[in-house]
Amino acid sequence: MTHYDDLETRSADARAADLARSLPRLIAHAKTTPALGRSLAGVDPASITTIEALASLPVIRKADLVAAQKTHPPLGGFLPEGGAFEHIFQSPGPIYEIGRTTPDWWRMGRFLHACGVGPADIVQNCFGYHLTPAGMIFESGARAVGARVLPAGTGQTDLQVRAAADVGSTAYAGTPDYLKVILDRAEEMGERLGIVRAAVGGGALFPSLRKDYADRGILCLQCYATADLGNIAYESEAMEGMILDEGVLVEIVRPGTGDPVPEGEVGEVVVTTLNRDYPLVRFATGDLSALMPGQSPCGRTNRRIRGWMGRADQTTKIKGMFVRPEQVADLVARHSEVSRARVIATREGEMDAMTVQIESRATNPAVYEASVLAALKLRGRIEIVTPGTLPNDGKVIEDRRTYG
Structure with missing residues (x-):
């Protein structure tokens, strides 16, 4: 399969040179927004030329967006002065995000192209179109690759089957599991559908489900996207990890901090988007993943992540007190010889109990008692x-208690 554009196959040197030019401009532009102008005050954009340099900047969390939007509704001051948008969406929180009708604004065309979707296809788009942006995200991607769209939305399975059969849908976009509902219902109705490609997101694609689709002659690939950032990473036909989109920069940091972790270590996904309409810098998704070594066998040269691996927000109440990932990070930071720590919540009889596991060359647990308490x-x-x-x-906090 041909690649979407030349960006996908850049050399490491070319990628670094492009970033050294674009990143300072993005930071300077981000500082024109009221919110980022405050948090990035004193930052010299010319000094931020690499992804490593981003680690010196503060992290934006969803809670920050919610608080800012309550104080400065509806968008919290994260748009540049005079910023334009055609749509405004609501996600759980609630958090409000903008959308634009400019071509492929969420950068989903790259993923659909990797799925083999093109001008010959009719995409049955089963993502929601109401309030949340998923339906529009995938529709804009389908238009970018020249495909036609059946804006099916969610639910009404019998009508989904009828429409797919009547219009000849060849591709599906939606959550991983809903396609199986449609296919199973089609069999019950005696209809044979022509869907041979599936672009999925918004939920876990389990290996058994992917195999079920493959057995039906359907290539099913998944992407990782959010309402705030658009496409972050996507699978190719190689199906070895998820390739980072060309419009974002991704860091993996220790939960509760903004500190990058070594390649291969699981941490929280933090994203800087190169979108000048909505320039989020170091936005913490709350999701866990890990960077993979090497490049995809498909020939795309950008870095890869292992995909979605759980949630980073592990805040847990123990003995009536909330324990947060940033507190565990503070414990580690108090001792230079400590590499990592993990808090485990259990029950002893009818009482909560807490065990703190600390990676250290020390031998006496008592030396950490004061730090744990503090x-x-x-x-x-x-x-x-x-x-x-x-x-x-x-995980830095593990809850082993059962609530059944």
Whole structure:
């Protein structure tokens, strides 16, 4: 398959040179927004020329957007002065995001092209069109690759089957599991559908479900996108990780901090978008993933992530007190010899119990008692473990209590 454009196959040197030119301009532009103008005050845009340099800037979290939008409705001051938009959407929170009708504003065409969708296809778009932007995101991507769209939306499965059969839908866009509902219902109705490609997102694509589609002759690939950022990463036909979109910069940081973790370690996905209409800088998605080494066998040269691996917001109430990831990060920061820590919540009888596992070369748990109390505001059992032995799953707080 041909690639979408030359950006996908740039050399590392060319990619770095392009970034060194575009990133300072983006930071300077972001500072023209009221919100980022405050948080980036004192930052010299000319000094931010690499993704590593971004680590010196503050992280924006969804809670920050919610608070800012309540104070400065509806968009919290994150748009440049005189910024234009044609749509405004609402996501759970609520959080409000803008949308534009300019071509492929959310950059979904790259993913649909990787799925093999093109001018010969009719895409049955089963993402929602009401309030949330998913339907518009995928429709704009379909238009970018020249495909026609059946704006099916969600639900009404019998009508979905009828429409797919009558208009000859060849591609599906929607959540991973709803296509199976449509296909199973089509079989019950005695209809044979012509869908051979599926572009999915918004939920987990389990291997068994992908195999079910493959057995039906359907190539099913997934993307990782958000309402705020558009497309972040996507699968190609190689199906080895998810390739980062060319319009974003992705960091993986330790949950509760803005500190990047080593390649391969699970952490929170933080994204800087190169979209000048809505220039979010170091926006924390709340999702967990990990950077993969090397490049995709499909020939695309951008970095890859392992896909969605859970949520980074692990805030847990223990003994009536909330323990947050940033508190665990504070505990680690108090001791230079400590590499990682993990808080485990359990029950002993009818009481909550807390164990704090600390990766360290130290031998006496007592040396960390004061720091645990100061950082977590709770006392608990302290276990010292060998550096590198805590699970690489991005969790810094693990709740083992059962509520059944």
